[in-house]
Amino acid sequence: MKILVTGGLGFIGSHTVVELQNEGYDVVIIDNLSNSSEEVLKGIVAISGKAPIFEKMDLREKASVQSFFNKHHDVAGVIHFAASKAVGESVENPLLYYENNINTLVYILQELQQKPEANFIFSSSCTVYGQAERMPITEDASIQVAMSPYGNTKQIGEEIITDVTKVTNINAILLRYFNPIGAHPSAEIGELPIGVPQNLVPFITQTGIGLRKELSVYGDDYPTPDGTAVRDYIHVVDLARAHVIALQRLINKKNVAKVETFNLGTGTGSSVLEVIKAFEKVSGQKLPYKIVDRRDGDVTSAYANTDKANNGLGWKAQSTLEQAIASAWKWEQKIRG
Numbered sequence: 001m002k003i004l005v006t007g008g009l010g011f012i013g014s015h016t017v018v019e020l021q022n023e024g025y026d027v028v029i030i031d032n033l034s035n036s037s038e039e040v041l042k043g044i045v046a047i048s049g050k051a052p053i054f055e056k057m058d059l060r061e062k063a064s065v066q067s068f069f070n071k072h073h074d075v076a077g078v079i080h081f082a083a084s085k086a087v088g089e090s091v092e093n094p095l096l097y098y099e100n101n102i103n104t105l106v107y108i109l110q111e112l113q114q115k116p117e118a119n120f121i122f123s124s125s126c127t128v129y130g131q132a133e134r135m136p137i138t139e140d141a142s143i144q145v146a147m148s149p150y151g152n153t154k155q156i157g158e159e160i161i162t163d164v165t166k167v168t169n170i171n172a173i174l175l176r177y178f179n180p181i182g183a184h185p186s187a188e189i190g191e192l193p194i195g196v197p198q199n200l201v202p203f204i205t206q207t208g209i210g211l212r213k214e215l216s217v218y219g220d221d222y223p224t225p226d227g228t229a230v231r232d233y234i235h236v237v238d239l240a241r242a243h244v245i246a247l248q249r250l251i252n253k254k255n256v257a258k259v260e261t262f263n264l265g266t267g268t269g270s271s272v273l274e275v276i277k278a279f280e281k282v283s284g285q286k287l288p289y290k291i292v293d294r295r296d297g298d299v300t301s302a303y304a305n306t307d308k309a310n311n312g313l314g315w316k317a318q319s320t321l322e323q324a325i326a327s328a329w330k331w332e333q334k335i336r337g
């Protein structure tokens with residue numbers, strides 16, 4: 001059974017391709033290599049012993065999307081990762097985000113609506129909740145006004161999918177990621193941030209390896225136990241496995257609605273200082289850091305209520321924060337060592 005994974009050479013995409021191939025699916029990847037490299041294919045083959053079909057393509061070109069689906073008319077499901085995802089960049093360049101994250105979604109859905117039936121998994125984000133009123137966050141928490149164009153594209157994406165599934169044979173699952181971290185335990189694939197990492201864990205591992213002088217902790221005056229902001233850090237392999245389970249749910253027609261939404265987190269919140277402590281424990285070295293002002297747009301706390309994913313989807317994160325950070329550190333040492 002052939003599955004299309006857009007953005008399949010990216011961080012979460014590549015880990016999902018490995019899990020799909022381990023489950024026996026045939027995978028075709030579309031990636032424009034704007035935030036990834038063809039080298040990742042070698043890692044996927046090294047782990048799963050199988051080479052996915054790779055088509056270098058820009059999903060912003062509608063004609064290319066149409067010809068892809070004419071050629072690969074046997075695609076049984078689509079997992080759509082391809083999107084720009086840097087919050088700060090989206091504030092500077094909103095049209096890049098609306099074009100890349102919305103137009104591409106529309107072009108794919110236009111092709112899928114022509115099929116007798118279609119299964120679609122959408123990469124969404126806890127960012128749609130903004131600062132939720134209550135922790136842990138449930139899927140029916142109110143959607144706040146987006147804090148960035150990036151977050152808005154995820155909200156708009158969810159709304160487009162909901163509207164389209166009402167009048168087509170497309171069935172969809174929206175997966176709202178909390179904070180994906182770590183790398184495949186084999187250290188054959190992992191996160192490859194371009195330039196200075198915006199996210200906490202890659203910045204920590206690059207500081208640990210000596211690439212960065214010290215970590216800036218964005219604020220210690222939040223109303224949290226140690227004053228630093230709290231997030232739900234989930235191992236990327238756990239996240240990848242959730243995509244396979246969600247896809248199988250649609251293929252086996254186990255979904256109970258045309259669109260279903262699941263939070264993908266561990267259900268545990270960890271502060272920035274707790275992440276630093278976990279890194280120091282797994283690496284055996286002190287991490288140089290300084291406290292600076294809060295970062296604009298950051299929320300105080302965001303961690304998932306995982307009941308629906310655990311009981312509805314039948315998926316539960318397996319890795320602890322320390323295991324996830326240890327895998328990120330092993331990966332950093334491998335690529336920089």
Ligand code: WQD
Nearest residue numbers: 085125127198199200201203216217218229231272295298
């Ligand atoms: C985590 C915590 C920072 C860097 C974003 C997106 C979300 C998803 C994941 C795409 C925060 C603090 C960070 C640093 C720090 N992306 N921090 N120093 O902002 O929770 O989520 O990335 O899907 O949609 O919003 O993740 O890793 O940037 O920050 O103190 O150098 O670490 O303030 O509290 P975030 P993050």
